[in-house]
Structure formats: structure tokens, C-alpha cells
Amino acid sequence: MMSPEKMIRMANQIATFFHSQPSEAQADRVADHINDFWEPRMRRQLLDHIAQGGEGLDPLVLDAAQKLRTPV
Amino acid sequence: MKDFIIPDDRDMGTPAKTGAPVSLSIDGFDVTVPEGTSVMRAAAEAGLEIPKLCASDNMEAFGSCRLCVVEIEGRRGTPASCTTPVAEGMVVRTQSGKVKKIRRGVMELYISDHPLDCLTCSANGDCELQDMAGMVGLRDVRYSAPEGGGLANHFEARDSSGEANPEWAPKDESNPYFTFDPSKCIVCSRCVRACEEVQGTFALTIEGRGFDSRVSAGASLDDFMSSDCVSCGACVQACPTATLQEKSVIELGTPERSVVTTCAYCGVGCAFKAELNGDELVRMVPYKHGKANRGHSCVKGRFAYGYAAHKDRILSPMIRDHVDEPWREVGWDEALSFAARKMRGLQETYGRRSIGVITSSRCTNEETYLVQKLARQVFANNNTDTCARVCHSPTGYGLGQTLGTSAGTQDFDSVEHTDVAVVIGANPTDAHPVFASRLKKRLREGAKVIVIDPRRIDLVKSAHVEAAHHLPLKPGTNVAVVTAMAHTIVTEGLMDEAFIRERCDWDEFMEYAEFVSDPRHSPEATEMLTGVPAADLRAAARLFATGGNGAIYYGLGVTEHSQGSTTVIGIANLAMMTGNVGRPGVGVNPLRGQNNVQGSCDMGSFPHELPGYRHVKNPDVREVYEDLWGVKIDDEPGLRIPNMLDAAVDGSFKGLYCQGEDILQSDPDTKHVAAGLAAMECVIVHDLFLNETANYAHVFLPGSTFLEKDGTFTNAERRINRVRKVMAPRSGYADWEVTQLLANAMGGEWAYQHPSEIMDEIAATTPSFSGVSYDLLEEKGSVQWPCNEAHPDGTPLMHVDGFVRGKGRFIVTEYVATEEKTGPRYPLLLTTGRILSQYNVGAQTRRTDNVIWHDEDVLEIHPHDAEVRGVKEGDWVKLASRIGDTSLRAKVTDRVSPGVVYTTFHHPDTQANVITSDFSDWATNCPEYKVTAVQVSPSNGPTDWQEDYAAQAARARRILPAAQ
């Protein structure tokens, strides 16, 4: 859908923000943000990329993966 | 035809005052007015008009004409009523034999130096001099030039012997929209005062004294065009004679009817009277009861409406199977069924989510509501987005998270109570001119302004305005600067602790305070990064925190960054920590770009939100619409504009209905946008002109201008203003009707008869709009949402008794450098903006005489950067980024700092967006227009890309002659 670099960049930008937040639940908040704003195709692409190892993704995005809603 | 009844529109002579009531008697009538009111205004309040020439109620009294004299019991002489304040128990006579004689004498003098060509004068019937001559009963003029003494007047070019009259001056016709005919001037100086007091430009002066005095634009050799005049029209409106007169009135005659409507250009949302003869628009006059503009205007709304009648307008629907083919003009039915067939076919082949819509910030609320409804109800998906994506989406996120609503907190009147204004990433004198005039007025009264902008904008220094501080930050470092300001305020103990404890979450504040107090956020630590001298930054922060009512105004220079949302959060933090929320004079004020950015967001244009900012994941919200529309609403967010283009290139997004937007010109990374559009199988463009996006369209549906339809716009202060139809749509249908026809061609079964019914549906489904109706707008003129049971008259100020979200929330704002970095190949930072005379992509303003002020985009470059590259003023230069290149002419100026270049994006030939990258805000995908690493080098003219583009555009715009 997006170029892989662009997708990775966008996901990491979100992670970067929540990294800076003094919160226990940073991964939840990354997942919430992506669930709220990313269209199913985009989440599919992200999940597929994670399934293949998630190269280039911020660890926080990987942590968030389980909380991402699977697109139907 | 039902026209809005214009409320009392009289000129009351002097401005309204607020003060304790004072009672007096005028011609035997008792009247009570606020202290400080002039006798003239008091009389007007009682319905008694005193003759006047130099007074007008939008400027302070001047007392020069002496036509307004009255007698006051117990006072000697005959004081001028415009400059005499009322006093308790005063007894005034406006019509004694003595004052009548004086007035007639005054008029006689005026008329003796005024041509008597009333019948052929362009102001005939609309001339205060004429009215006053009638009112004072002037019957003869006894003055004449002394025998053999030469001409003693200003209005005859030559005397009877053919000798030139040295007092005479020719008409100045240099301004495209109005003329200045000195022979008709009575030197009342209303124009001069309007330019100073209302507009704040100080372009006009009175030169000379006594009989020799005359009005002059700029220095004596200047004309209006070469002076500082910004063509706002305030002087033209103020002029009681035909001296300053709209050219359209000279050409078309005085108008006989008027309709109140709203400017369709910027987010200030000025109210205008459209003055017409039949359906011919003669002029647009700012409406004094307009609550956003209070009778003022700028060149765009006042004069630049000629595009509505421009020959380039497309008035017939057109279709084509392929974008390489020329267009075929067809009837509405054929175009709509062609479009509907294609769109439905795409959904059958590629799935429900393969098509979408883009709504426009230029269209009315009702139109926008229908376009998103088309996606949600008829397409059954949430693929709807708006151009606000590319401007103020970070405002929605940032203010929503901190304060609980994306709404700007104030009305424009609030600026009259501001003591310290902070202007960040906005250039109001160009982009929000009428707000700028109101701000400058407040600055002349002693308020201070802090400008945070890479460029030395006019607010930094211009006539009678000087910023207390200008922080010329490096593009892309907003978060660092805003956080350093917070550091200063917190570490120096300047915050408003009582406010924070009462109104905000104290624990979150403590976390935030700990974060900002870290020395790495100090102005000294970030100086290298931001380029802002630490001492200046500290001084600015102190001034904001301690200088009284502090208001922050910001624009796209804040939002259009990869950390746009974070900066908005930082701005909200600053306002909360200093207690600057919830009363007049303070607040967080996003200056919205286009006329209806606010409204298009309110109306559910975003793919994740139903109208009223309610997420599609919430079943209770979906249910409201499911019950009404009889369909299931998708619970997944849809595609945002950049995502639509990505999906198109990827082959899963195939059809787009784009209303009133030109994404090819306005969105970043033009080549990527073009590739996305080219990959779609059905692009429907609904617009006034064959815009750039239409180069890739298969269906063109002609649009209607704001003059041709009913509706509402919502301005930057959340004010819902009526747009009123003053003439029939030239293409046959108003835009809301076209969307309805398209929906119905796809089986929508809509049956709206009038936009008021659409507003009724909006009110019935959106809590913050539940009190809004056309009847209410008719009654009140305008209303600011939330407007509902709790706020039946609307809400001028937000968060008065508490934040919308309950407790205000401080959020940590860590600076993260954008990935867009300068380096050896691209050592300069490009930032973009706009100028006064042009609007957005320029589709409208380029089709008016406004091009006189800006006929091409130029690249501003610092003399130092220009010199090392061998670039001189006016040279063609190539502007290249890692994305693409284009060429334009250079303007060498120290308005930009070394290392920064600046341009506008009003002209398609320049295509500044060929350069801009697809980097975007982390939270909202709002593109990072404001920072691109570039290189500048001399060039000979347009690049190959520009030539290819122009050729493709020319090919794509061919229209087959209509079949017989």
C-alpha cells in the first residue's frame, strides 16, 4: 500500500511521540492511535510487515502489535 | 425572492462607547446613552440625524467640517456635536436658526469648490455631500473666483482662456478596483483616518494646509499603486463623495438592492453586503454588523470576485473515458449516470472501500455534510477527507487531547482585550488581513506582540507596529522553541499556579513541569538548534507570562510540520500554565486558512469522525446515523488523502469524487499525487474551473460560486455565517444539488429541497449544533457553536467555567528533529507561505485583477545566500530538493534569514509542491510543507519537468466542440 519505508517511518513517528510520554502503557497508546487513525489496509500492511519480522520498526511498535485490531 | 432584512445600517457618526448611563435631552426628546458617547451619536440613537461630513462611526471624531454644530443650553457658541461628549442633564438643540445658518455657510463653501456635475457623477444618489446639501437646504452658492484672479478651485483643469489650473490634479486610476479623482475631494480626511484607524496601513496623508491641502497616497510622486496601499477599500467606503469610487460603480451605476452574505476566501469570514442591480453584482461592501469583521474587509473579499464571471468557468458537465482524450460536453443526466455507473462498477470489481470523496474547505457546511454523507451512506465506507488534512488537522488532535475540543477558544472581538499577543507561524497581514487590522489597532493602543516566525513578517515592523520580540527560529524547530518558553516560565516560577490547581490535572502538570525544567530544554541549550538567541526567548516568555492577558494566534507554520500536533499541544500547555484560557483577551486561536476549514472539519469530513468530532468506532454515534440513513455505517476509519493516493498507486483505490479541491496543485509531492490520480479509473472533479486535478479527471461537474447558492460557512472563531444566493447558478445547479443528483444516480434517494433542510439534519444529529437553524441565523445574523440547549445563543468563549474535557491536560512535548535535514547537496531550508492578494492555489484570485500585485511566485533568498550562488534580484533560479525541481525568479531580501528560502504556491506554473516531500505530522499525516531541504542555483528558465507538465496540462484540457 504505502512504500515500506513510508509505513515504517509513520509507525515509528507515532512510537517516538509515545516514548516521550511518562506513561506505563506506551504500547497501548501506540496501538490505540493506530487503531483510531489507520485504515484497515494500512494496518494489514503493518501487521504483515510485523509478521515478517518487523524490520526497521521501533520496538514500541512491535510491542503494540498484539493490541492492533486485525482488519477484516 | 426573500432577502434578509438588513438591520439598522445607519452611520451613527461616532463609535459606540461603553460606560455608565448618561441622560440628556435633544430637541425635547429624552435619551440615555453610555458615558463618553458624542452628542451626535446620542441624537442618532434618538432617531435624530445631525448633518455631518467628516464623521463616521468606524473612526474617532475629527471635528473638521463644522457641519454638525449644535446649540447646548448654558454653553457658549456652537460646539461640533461629533466631538462633544454627552453630559448628564444636557439640553441640546440641533435645529436653531443660528446653527442652520452656519451649516448653510459651510456647505456653500464646500460646494463653491466642487464641480456641479451631479447628474453624471458616479456617486449620484450615493453621495453624502449631495445629501447634506439637501439636508441643510442649500439653495445658492454666492462665492465666485475674483475677477482676473485666476481659478480658485480644484476641479477645472483649465480656465476659460485655456490656461492650466495649477490646483487641478488628474484622476489616479492606477488601482485596478477604484479611482481617486482629486477634483471632487472635500478634504474631510475620512480616507486618511480610515487607512490609519481601520486598516492600519498609513498609506494616505493630507499634504499642505488650508486651501492647498489635498490627499496624497504615499510620497508626492506616488500613486495608489506605488504607495503602501493594500487595496482594502476602507478609504473608498469612508469617502463621502465620488473622489474615491469603485470602478465597478463607475461602469455599472449605483446598485439598487443588497443581500448580506459571507466572503468565500479566508477563515476570518467577513460579512459583506453584495450590492446588485437585478442579478448583476455591482460591488461588495463590508457589512458593519458582521461580527467577525465589524465593517472592514481586505482586497480579496472586497474586490476579487471577478472570477465568478470569468470566461474560463466551465458551465456544462463533461466526460471522457480516458484522460488522454479531449473532454466531451454532455447534459447533466448523461454525466451523472456515467459517473454513477463507473463508481458502482469500481466497487463491484475492487470492493466497497475502493472509492472515496474529498470535501472542500471552500464549500458550505451543507455541501460538505452531503459529500461525507455520500461516502458514508451511499458508498458505505469512511473514505472521506478534506483539505484541512493538509492544514489544520494537527489542531484537531492537539487541542482535542489537551483541552478536550479542537475548537479555537475565542471570538475575534477578544483581541480588543489582549495585552500580549503571540503570533506563531502565521502571517496575519497577508493571510488573515482583517484580523490583522484588528490586532494592529490593539497594538496601537499599547498591547505588545511577540512574533515567532522564520521570516520577518510585516507584524515585526511596519507603520506604527513594532514587535516587542521577534524570534526568528529555524524552520522545523517550533517544538524546541515552545518548550523552551515553557522551561523559562516554569523554572522562573512565572506560571499561574492557582489556575493550574483549579482547572488542570495537577499530577500531569507536575510531570510536565519536571520534563520542561530539565536544563536540556533551556533557551541556552536549544539556541544552537533553533537559532533563537536565548536572552530574547527568555524575555519573550517572561512578557507572555506576566504581561496581562496573553493570547496565542497560530497558523500553518505550526501545523504543517512532522511535529505539528506536538507544537499545538505545546501551545495549549503555554496557555494553560499562564492561566490564559476562559476569558476575553486570551486563548488559543488557530487562524484557519480557508473560509470553511472549521466547518468542513465540524461536518465530519475526516475519515475517522462523524460530524461533531465523534469517532466512527463508537456504536452510539453510528446508531444515530444508521437510524436516520437506513444503512450500516462502517466502524473502521477510512483513508486520509495521502493514504488514498498511496492506495491508488498500489491499485486498491480506484475512484474519487473531489469537490472544490485542487489536490494536484495544493498537496505535497506533486509527482506522487499525479501518479495516484493517474492510477485511478474514475476521478470526478466538481469545480468552477478546469483545475490541475482535472487534468486527470474523467468526469467534470461544473460548480457554483458562493454568489450562486445558499448555505453557511463557519469561520475561525466557530461562527456560523450565512451565505446567501444573490444570483442563479450559472451551470443550472448549486453544488449541494449536484452532490444530491450524484447520490441519487447511485441510489441514495435524497430529497433535500433547500440547504436549510440539510442544516436541520445536521442540528438533529450533532449535539454541538442542535440549536442551529436558518431561522436562528436569520434572527441573530450569526452564531458560534456550541449552540444547543445549554448555549442557546452560541458560545463566544470556550472553557469559561472549566475545560471541555474536564481538567486541562498537560502533555509532554519532546522535540524530535524532522528527518528532512539539510546537508551538502541540499543546504537550504525552504518554507512556504502566501500573500495578501492571492488565495490558496489561486484558481480564483488569479482570475481577477489581483494578479497586478502578484503575477508569479518568487523565491525569497537572503543576500548572503544569493551572493555565494551568483544569484541576483529577478534572476531565474532552479529550486531543487531530493523530491524534484522547479524554477522561478529570485527576490533577494533579508526578510528571510541566511540558510532559509521562502516561496508561495499560488501559481500552477511554479508548482512549489514538486519540491515538497511526503513527510508528515506524526499524529495526523498533515504534510510537512514548511520544511524542505533544497538547493538553489542559477537557471535559464522553466525546467523540463515544468515544460512537460504544461504540455500534459494543455493536452488534458482540450474540449471537443459540442455535438450539434
Ligand code: SF4
Ligand atoms: S485602500 Fe486601504 S490601504 Fe489603500 S489607501 Fe485605502 S484604506 Fe489605505
Ligand code: SF4
Ligand atoms: S478623498 Fe474622499 S474621504 Fe478622502 S478627504 Fe477627499 S472627500 Fe474626504
Ligand code: SF4
Ligand atoms: S479574504 Fe478574509 S479578510 Fe479578506 S475579506 Fe475575505 S474573509 Fe475578510
Ligand code: FES
Ligand atoms: S461631522 Fe462634526 S465636524 Fe465634521
